[in-house]
Amino acid sequence: MKYEEAKDKFISTWGVLGSSWGINKAMAQIHALLWISPEALSMEDIMEELQISRGNTSMNVRQLIDWGIVYKETKAGDRKEYFASEKNVQELARQVAKERSKREIKPVIRILKEVSSIKEDEESEKTKELIKQTKALYELTNSMDKMLDKVVNQEKNWMTKVLMKFIS
Amino acid sequence: MKYEEAKDKFISTWGVLGSSWGINKAMAQIHALLWISPEALSMEDIMEELQISRGNTSMNVRQLIDWGIVYKETKAGDRKEYFASEKNVQELARQVAKERSKREIKPVIRILKEVSSIKEDEESEKTKELIKQTKALYELTNSMDKMLDKVVNQEKNWMTKVLMKFIS
DNA sequence: TTAAACTTTCAATAATTATTGAAAGTTTAA
DNA sequence: TTAAACTTTCAATAATTATTGAAAGTTTAA
Secondary structure, eight states: OOHHHHHHHHHHHHHHHHHHTTOOHHHHHHHHHHHTOSSOEEHHHHHHHHTOOHHHHHHHHHHHHHTTSEEEEEOTTOOSEEEEEOOOHHHHHHHHHHHHIIIIIHHHHHHHHHHHTOOOSSOOHHHHHHHHHHHHHHHHHHHHHHHHHHHHTOOTTHHHHHHHHHHO | OOHHHHHHHHHHHHHHHHHHTTOOHHHHHHHHHHHTOSSOEEHHHHHHHHTOOHHHHHHHHHHHHHTTSEEEEEOTTOOSEEEEEOOOHHHHHHHHHHHHIIIIIHHHHHHHHHHTTOOOSSOOHHHHHHHHHHHHHHHHHHHHHHHHHHHHTOOTTHHHHHHHHHHO
């Protein structure tokens, strides 16, 4: 496999993976492109490489910056903005874990807690089951989120160490 | 909060969570409904509760069965099929981990491995970076997948134990 | 067997989500 | 200041994904 082929395959695969985990394809592909690019790329560069519009590029680059996995760079004597990916894989995982926990898991935990602690005068079968099952889900989700928090607050290489322990 | 309100809140929240992780809303909501239901429900019951069509119900119930987290049940002297959720939270996590690993992670790992092991005569900066970065991603994804495999092959309560160790 | 009671399939359509591109906004060099 | 070089916004549109519902298929009781 040649460089160009490998690059295209990686970018496209990353886009597909993103989609199946609820991440916009363009966002995932821009990330992939920057991830393997030795230097920062301009808006034009990204548009050109991925064949997407200026607006699309602008919005998705901003989202990546919001997620904390892409940075703006400037070049002396150049008015364009350039974008570079966070290159450390631990830090990438850390940021993604952090954002997904904050945006999606924590709100669900709040609801699960709320729903699993209803009190009804007449304790019907249905109510008991609701409480029991949502409580179980609350506990699982909570444990997984605490694990994500650990990843988020990791010191460098923490995750590798733990994962190693995990899989050994 | 009353039972009905709690139920609706749970079902709707589970649907939203599903969507943001790439799982069809109807599928997530049917799962939520069965998860908290003390008895198995018929197609009609599900259609009625969630206000969705017969076709939609049929397809998504089948998917849940494919995922191994919903079972068919029959009642003596009744021609309808009834559907019941796997009720054990560990087993639910186990099955979801298994399916997502198989369907989404493992194929990506294969591509990452392939892409990260290209060889080019002329080793340009770009090629080096591609290899380095996709290799790092390969290793991370692989570790996470091995972790999922552990969850998948867990004995009962294995996960709880490990998660406890993790978060303590 | 047959016909009633169910489930599944799938083309049409609706709903949602992503993308475009032009206009508006911003920044900076001169 | 101004105007060129950029970026962002957002309404319109395209693409994708989910849903419907009627027709076809299947199962079972009689």
